Amino acid sequence: MQANGICNVIIPDAKDLGRALCIITGASKGFGRTIAKEISLLLKPRSVLVLAARSDDKLRELQENLASSDAGKAGLVTRCVVVDLGMKEGVESVIRAAKEISSEDIEHLILINNAASLGDVSRYAQSFTNMAEVDSYLSLNVSSALSLTAGLLQVFPRRQGLRRCVVNVSSLCALQPLPSWVLYCTGKAARDMMFRVLAEEEPDLRVLNYSPGPLDTDMQVEARDCTADPGVRKSFSVMLSQGQLLTCEDSCAKLMKVLLEDEYTSGAHLDFYDL
């Protein structure tokens, strides 16, 4: 059985991620939701999951699923935080929730910066004359990831017996420009660099920029339907028709393997296809 998506990957030494406080943004659907489900299977009892997203219903549904799962029955605690991470109050709520719910015996802090928006891909760069639109995009996709990460690292400072790990859900677009995807590419490039700086600054921290590959998600549908550039749009259709899209489970399995092995260079950009 491969229901959890990790059975087809050889898992090395470490079998779990310890007693963890794990914060996942954008957890209500797509890749974030899959990460929440998969990582719950790798956490020791009395671990805590903090799930942040805008959608209340979907978060609650996920919380119920997790509560009735083996992990939930074994004592996993899940806290939902319904927030807009494009607002500072949203970021502060997540930090506060993590602080409130965490206990002293946490061995592992894991932050998965997954929340992201595609931006308007139906237009080319030279249409972005509205600075407020660009500001708003960067606020949600760049500033909030930095503020949230910084806030959590302050609340959970370096201490004996605590491992700390920050994952940035990145993209090939952090490295390669894609016509009509100026906001997305810019935001992803900015985030990668931000987390590379963090990795340089904090040697005790484990920082990973993980590029999950082309996932079969709502965002992919939006990309396929809305992308202005005909060549790029076609390449998405071809990926779909030729079965090249990845399931969230397959990509998440590789991410979990990397986290368990814990051998990556901190700050590195790792792509699904390179693993």
Add this chain to the structure above:
Amino acid sequence: MQANGICNVIIPDAKDLGRALCIITGASKGFGRTIAKEISLLLKPRSVLVLAARSDDKLRELQENLASSDAGKAGLVTRCVVVDLGMKEGVESVIRAAKEISSEDIEHLILINNAASLGDVSRYAQSFTNMAEVDSYLSLNVSSALSLTAGLLQVFPRRQGLRRCVVNVSSLCALQPLPSWVLYCTGKAARDMMFRVLAEEEPDLRVLNYSPGPLDTDMQVEARDCTADPGVRKSFSVMLSQGQLLTCEDSCAKLMKVLLEDEYTSGAHLDFYDL
């Protein structure tokens, strides 16, 4: 005599940049000011320089210098726009000024996105919990460059006989993380990617990410005095004491050479030391 800094560079075929409308942001001091002076020597009579910066006095002084220079006497028109490019009104003012002052016989649109701030380098990434501070930095350093570029490309669309060129004053920090420089590195990485996307989208446009090297400017003093990371701070002191800082004139000379030759791959990141 090497007063203008370009005499020691072999200038190939093209001897000038044509009858140009040239917009330079952050033109009141440092590299932007040098670009204004040097480029004025390469423009044909009846060209127009639009100089944008926050400092009124320094802009006016530059304008007077240019008016009494050979270029000024030969008919170069200079317009100053005193603005804060971190605000949309600032960006709009520059676009409006360029539109008002331009004439139909312009052969070359040149936009030099030079304005930038260092950000607070006295602190590490994990201190940036204030989202508004990050937002504000990205607004000035990323959003405004996109909005200004987009607005100018709309006002001066592709047409027969008009060359269009956009320069992003980049940095090694767009490629390499520097401890305690999280905002600067993030902003520069974001800008590079933004202009790479633009280059992919607009094949008729010439887009250059130029990294000018370590310049002997006010920003360098700020970097040397304020950088939190001791290793990075020391490296700036060593650069100064060993005479490794570049003059704005030397770096600008290479940029002018690249613009005159016009042989770079659009969207490329070119570094002073690679040229």
